[in-house]
Amino acid sequence: MWILDLLAILIFVSGIVFYNILVTKKNKIDQAYYSIDLMLKKRYDLVPMLVSTVKGYMTHERETLESISQLRSDILTGNLKVNGKVAADNEINSGISSIMLSAEAYPDLKASANFIHLQGALNESEEQLAASRRFLNAAVMDYHNAIEKFPSNMIAGIFGMKRRNFFIVPEKEKEHPVLHINKQA
Amino acid sequence: MSEREPFPSIFSTQIKPALEKLEPQRKKLIKRQTAVHLWLVAFLTCFFGLCFIPSHPLPLFFIMIFCFAVCVWNYRKLLEAKKIFVKQYKREVISQIVHAIDPSLNYFPGNKVPCDYYDQSNLYPEGYDVYIGDDYVEGKIGKTIVMFSELEVLRRRSDVENADMSLLFKGIFFVADFNKNFFGQTYVWDKSKRAFNFLNKNNFPFSVDLEKILLESPDFTDRFTTYSNDQVEARYILSPSLMERMVKLASLWDKDISFAFVNSNIMIAIPFKKDLFEPNINNILSEENISPYYELLVMLVDIVEELNLNLRIWNRS
Secondary structure: OHHHHHHHHHHHHHHHHHHHHHHHHHHHHHHHHHHHHHHHHHHHHHHHHHHHHHOOOOOOOHHHHHHHHHHHHHHHHOOOOHHHHHHHHHHHHHHHHHHHHHHHHOHHHHHOHHHHHHHHHHHHHHHHHHHHHHHHHHHHHHHHHHHHOOOHHHHHHHOOOOOOOOOOOOHHHHOOOOOOOOOOO | OOOOOOHHHHHHHHHHHHHHHHHHHHHHHHHHHHHHHHHHHHHHHHHHHHHHOOOOOHHHHHHHHHHHHHHHHHHHHHHHHHHHHHHHHHHHHHHHHHHHHOOOOEEEOOOOOOHHHHHHHOOOOOOOOEEEEEEEEEEEEOOEEEEEEEEEEEEEOOOOOOOOEEEEEEEEEEEEEOOOOOOOEEEEEEHHHHOOOOOOHHHOOOOOOOEEOOOOOHHHHHHEEEEEOOHHHHHHHOOHHHHHHHHHHHHHHOOOOEEEEEOOEEEEEEEOOOOOOOOOOOOOOOHHHHHHHHHHHHHHHOHHHHOOOOOOOOOOO
């Protein structure tokens, strides 16, 4: 009889251990999402600096500059729905990329100290964002392994722990950038 | 990177004249070494003579003492001369090689990488009693500040009283400022080195809150184990291209290389069993015998290019 009691205690303790492991892995995914948000925020904080640095030089891109400033303020004030936020993220990123590519046509801008510093900051934020997304994918993979492997898959099933989404590069970002040089008047 | 002058041309223009000055000194050393050997043979002959001749002749005893004294005197002279020769060799030859590879580099034969960097790296966190080294090179390669030297780090064994020192690290310790800013600590150990003693608390700085980092590159994870106190920062440092370059570097050196990324510096420990820049007085000072020193130094300087540390597109100029 005591063997059955011991077995029950063992199963209960193992259940707690596996549950805690799964929760830790799930929280790591949340942590990765927070770090992505943080990196995006850092990137958005560069937008006003970008606009003030380039607006004196870029006469043809005024519309793009206004649009990314507006998107930034919409994101930061939280006026967007979730889908809207993702679209705004993509829009803002492509706006920044297009401004940086257009800068090739303005030698004075390219040579200015502010622009060089800004370029460095943008590259840095881009790399940090990529690192956060890699962290998210690693955390999601680790979590998926845990919820699908035996015996932790049983605990995951009992507590309804489901698969989470990997970060997938948007189709638009997979395209090769095309450089359109505006000839200065 | 500017095109490097080939070694045969460096040898003929810059190193050969210095070697021609050193060659007579080396020959003198060989003569002194031969004298030590001959006096030692004479001493041993007298010693065994005394052992096997039953009458133990007293003159033979005095001759033996004389041979011994002359042998010791010659040996001491040999050591002194060898020390001067090595010093001059490093000043005249290694220094010329370092300058030929990159004129912005400075060579200090008696110096070593400051122990602060070794301590910060935590690559060998066991604690040490002796920290010695030589052949220190420092300078700026492109945009990257580098320093490296030979190190020998020893620890007194605590389990045995009056015991010999145990070796913690012997080899090249390389430090360069990294092309990205970071605030955490990330360690990349060769798997073969740390796999089995990692769980030993004495071998690891558990005061630091480190986590194992799961990285995507299979070649990298097959070769290295990565620990860091910041998951995102570790991936920011270890970009896919850097991981690829680190694997290539480790294969090129064919050594159990370990990396530490601390205080926006990259520190690399490359273990070697022998002293790397000491001349062998028995070898003639020829191009063939000098080229290994050149190749080794080129490999060390090229770490900057191999890891692309001169790429300064982030805010760290």
